[in-house]
Amino acid sequence: MNDPVLQAIRSRRVVRAMTRDPVQQDQLKTVLDSARYAPHAGNRRLHRYVAVTRPRILRALRMVSPGMLQRPAAAVVVCVDWARVESYGFHPASPGPYIDVGTAAATMLLAAHGIGLAAGPVTSFSRTAAATILNLPEGLRPELIVCLGHPAAEQPPAVRRQNGPAWEDLIQWDRG
Amino acid sequence: MGHRRCAGGGPRGRLPGPAKGAVVSPPLVLDEDDAVELLAYLVTAARTQMDEAAEYAPMRLLTAAGRLAEMIAPRAGTGLRPLLLDVRKGFSETAVKAGDPGGYVERLDALCRSVAAHLVTSLDLDGSAS
Numbered sequence: 462m463n464d465p466v467l468q469a470i471r472s473r474r475v476v477r478a479m480t481r482d483p484v485q486q487d488q489l490k491t492v493l494d495s496a497r498y499a500p501h502a503g504n505r506r507l508h509r510y511v512a513v514t515r516p517r518i519l520r521a522l523r524m525v526s527p528g529m530l531q532r533p534a535a536a537v538v539v540c541v542d543w544a545r546v547e548s549y550g551f552h553p554a555s556p557g558p559y560i561d562v563g564t565a566a567a568t569m570l571l572a573a574h575g576i577g578l579a580a581g582p583v584t585s586f587s588r589t590a591a592a593t594i595l596n597l598p599e600g601l602r603p604e605l606i607v608c609l610g611h612p613a614a615e616q617p618p619a620v621r622r623q624n625g626p627a628w629e630d631l632i633q634w635d636r637g
Numbered sequence: 638m639g640h641r642r643c644a645g646g647g648p649r650g651r652l653p654g655p656a657k658g659a660v661v662s663p664p665l666v667l668d669e670d671d672a673v674e675l676l677a678y679l680v681t682a683a684r685t686q687m688d689e690a691a692e693y694a695p696m697r698l699l700t701a702a703g704r705l706a707e708m709i710a711p712r713a714g715t716g717l718r719p720l721l722l723d724v725r726k727g728f729s730e731t732a733v734k735a736g737d738p739g740g741y742v743e744r745l746d747a748l749c750r751s752v753a754a755h756l757v758t759s760l761d762l763d764g765s766a767s
Contacts, residue, residue: 521756525749589746593753594762 469575476579477530477617479610484535488576489514492609493537495572499564502557507546508565511538511595511603521594526606528585530617533608538591539565544600562604569607579612666709675705695745699727720755723748 489512496510513519513536522536523529541558551557566582573580583606591603682697706721713721727748757763 515762517760518762521753521760521762524756525753587746587749587753590749590753590756593750594756596757596763 469571473571473574475570475581475619476608476610476612477581478613478615479531479533479579479608480613481532482534482611484514484578484609484611486514488578489535489537489609491576492569492572492578492580492607495568496537496539496565499561499568501561501564505545505549507542507549507558508561509540509542509601510565511540511597512536513538513595518594522586522591522606525590525594526583526586529583529606529608531581531608531610533581534610536609537569537607538595538603539605539607540597540601540603542601559604566605566607573607573609579610581608582606583608664712664714666712667705671708675701675708678704695741703727716759717755720751723751727751 493510493512496508501507513522514534519533519536522538523532539562541562543553543558546555546558547553570580570582584604586603586606588603591597591606592601595603597603679701682701686694686697703725706724710718710721727744
């Protein structure tokens with residue numbers, strides 16, 4: 462398998478322990494820019510991205526994020542602009558905006574991996590606390606944090622599920 | 638009961654105060670006995686949660702937060718005390734979520750907002766320093 466895209470996809474891992482080394486501004490911009498190329502329903506631009514580099518803000522974010530095991534050197538907080546979502550007539554329970562949070566995050570995680578950064582997504586955090594810490598305008602709701610940094614030499618063990626289905630069992634071809 | 642205090646010192650203790658220009662550590666507000674009590678509660682709550690209803694989990698966590706707030710209140714700075722009161726009050730209001738899960742979530746969100754507002758001030762997130 463020589464295709465570099467497939468190699469990147471298969472070698473990317475969630476990194477949960479990071480060093481104190483900083484993320485350079487141009488690296489952060491590269492990761493942010495990659496989100497533009499993620500698939501978004503109708504190209505409606507329903508999301509906002511908050512780039513966080515200040516150590517105190519990163520520290521405060523981690524305090525309100527039980528799922529953030531790593532201490533990132535930078536972070537990108539992916540937010541849904543619900544005011545804009547509503548202006549398009551989407552129902553508040555519509556899954557579309559959430560799906561696009563995922564595509565944006567996955568794209569940024571791959572971009573980070575592509576330029577040699579460590580990255581990991583976090584969804585276990587207090588939305589209200591993060592919005593307060595980031596002073597987000599009304600209508601923006603943070604939904605996922607992409608943590609960025611450099612991998613520490615030792616990583617906590619990955620989550621493994623015993624007795625789960627084999628990958629092949631998760632796939633249905635055509636009609637069941 | 639004799640509490641074994643965590644290491645520390647200051648103008649009123651037997652150790653000399655910090656030299657002029659030295660970096661001063663923030664005051665210690667939790668002694669070892671209380672820290673171990675909380676540690677024991679959290680570890681055992683993790684275990685008991687495996688046998689209990691899922692709705693107990695937030696209650697146990699808030700209990701831990703409430704106990705921690707109670708433990709550190711006597712030595713906490715004035716800036717922290719309103720949050721500690723909020724946490725202790727929040728625990729008593731959110732003790733049970735049965736019957737009003739939506740209201741429970743709202744009260745928890747309000748508590749999270751209080752925590753964040755305190756962090757904005759205590760960490761000076763609006764300041765020019767990093």
